[in-house]
Amino acid sequence: GAVVSQHPSWVICKSGTSVKIECRSLDFQATTMFWYRQFPKQSLMLMATSNEGSKATYEQGVEKDKFLINHASLTLSTLTVTSAHPEDSSFYICSTEAGQGVHNEQFFGPGTRLTVL
């Protein structure tokens, strides 16, 4: 399967600061990447779909001005949590879509644990 990396693996920041999380597709070019958030003992909730060279598509209830997504190349998508607050503390996971069909397998990164103090 596809190899996806995330950086950093964990980050602690003060309330009000911004944090950038990187998602890289290491062994293939990813036109589409997905960003998820996972709270403890809960499932993955899709936040947004990131498309290379165009604006991301956000799920209902996700603030696009707070969670800035940039997908400037076929191997890198970034999620920036702006003016982070303690309620933004969560596990953020990206995935890439491997294939060119209508429906393709998704492969996930190792996740980034964000703690906002």
Next chain:
Amino acid sequence: QKEVEQDPGPLSVPEGAIVSLNCTYSNSAFQYFMWYRQYSRKGPELLMYTYSSGNKEDGRFTAQVDKSSKYISLFIRDSQPSDSATYLCAMSGETSGSRLTFGEGTQLTVNP
């Protein structure tokens, strides 16, 4: 009502047991069904990928899809302590592309 229902457990079994994990769903448009394994503080790992109804086997793992009942299962034979993880079902439809809808996940512990 959630689109995908999955018993969160926790489920605890002895080593060597057969484990049965299940999900039900309400959206009849779902055509693609997946099972992911997630270890603590790690990203999900794709275990099984099935299209439409039927069975699929891979080593100790068997995935079953019954679209008429809107019910999917994952069976783990000869369970090992290393199988201890959270198992997530996920599914999507023809028109949703690769957007996945996940179940809540079932936490499994296999005791040596």
